Amino acid sequence: RKEVEQDPGPFNVPEGATVAFNCTYSNSASQSFFWYRQDCRKEPKLLMSVYSSGNEDGRFTAQLNRASQYISLLIRDSKLSDSATYLCVVTGNQFYFGTGTSLTVIP
Amino acid sequence: DAGVIQSPRHEVTEMGQEVTLRCKPISGHNSLFWYRQTMMRGLELLIYFNNNVPIDDSGMPEDRFSAKMPNASFSTLKIQPSEPRDSAVYFCASSLGRGGLNEQFFGPGTRLTVL
Numbered sequence: 030r031k032e033v034e035q036d037p038g039p040f041n042v043p044e045g046a047t048v049a050f051n052c053t054y055s056n057s058a059s060q061s062f063f064w065y066r067q068d069c070r071k072e073p074k075l076l077m078s079v080y081s082s083g084n085e086d087g088r089f090t091a092q093l094n095r096a097s098q099y100i101s102l103l104i105r106d107s108k109l110s111d112s113a114t115y116l117c118v119v120t121g122n123q124f125y126f127g128t129g130t131s132l133t134v135i136p
Numbered sequence: 137d138a139g140v141i142q143s144p145r146h147e148v149t150e151m152g153q154e155v156t157l158r159c160k161p162i163s164g165h166n167s168l169f170w171y172r173q174t175m176m177r178g179l180e181l182l183i184y185f186n187n188n189v190p191i192d193d194s195g196m197p198e199d200r201f202s203a204k205m206p207n208a209s210f211s212t213l214k215i216q217p218s219e220p221r222d223s224a225v226y227f228c229a230s231s232l233g234r235g236g237l238n239e240q241f242f243g244p245g246t247r248l249t250v251l
Contacts, residue, residue, distance in 0.1 A: 061237045070226055072242035073179070116179065123192065124236030126180035
């Protein structure tokens with residue numbers, strides 16, 4: 030079983046839609062959680078950290094469910110510029126990137 | 137501020153040749169990571185250093201790969217001899233603190249093609 034699993038998608042959604050991604054992890058001792066964004070042919074960049082109580086940054090909401098061992102990312106009112114691949118990262122004694130979920134927002 | 141700097145940005149070489157990739161982390165960061173990204177396998181951690189010391193090299197595929205960090209501002213990843221299956225984008229990243237507990241800042245990557 031992989032340490033971190035993501036649905037690769039692709040997710041194709043119209044502008045203005047709400048879309049959610051999940052990422053499951055296997056190590057219950059994991060400590061830190063992040064979502065990164067990677068544009069085509071570019072490097073990954075931090076989108077947001079994920080805190081135990083959940084956190085929001087504008088149209089983006091990240092949540093952590095330790096009991097079920099997953100993190101989620103919700104994007105509201107999708108913009109064309111949100112089109113990218115979204116990578117989850119789970120860290121503890123070691124750290125793992127998910128393989129990414131591809132999102133395309135369609136006009 | 138300069139981010140993570142990698143060179144070369146693109147490298148095309150023939151099978152059997154030695155390839156050296158270079159990385160300059162962000163000044164003040166004490167953790168440095170080397171990753172490889174392919175369509176099939178996604179982003180894979182190869183090795184990471186903390187305070188110039190290799191901490192986890194379990195991701196290094198085989199003896200053909202080696203990495204060094206002679207000082208806090210420079211690291212190299214060497215492949216000798218290179219093979220076509222090594223073709224990938226190689227990213228270097230740096231962060232404050234130990235391991236992956238903090239935000240990692242990635243360089244632009246080196247796109248390696250081995251013919």
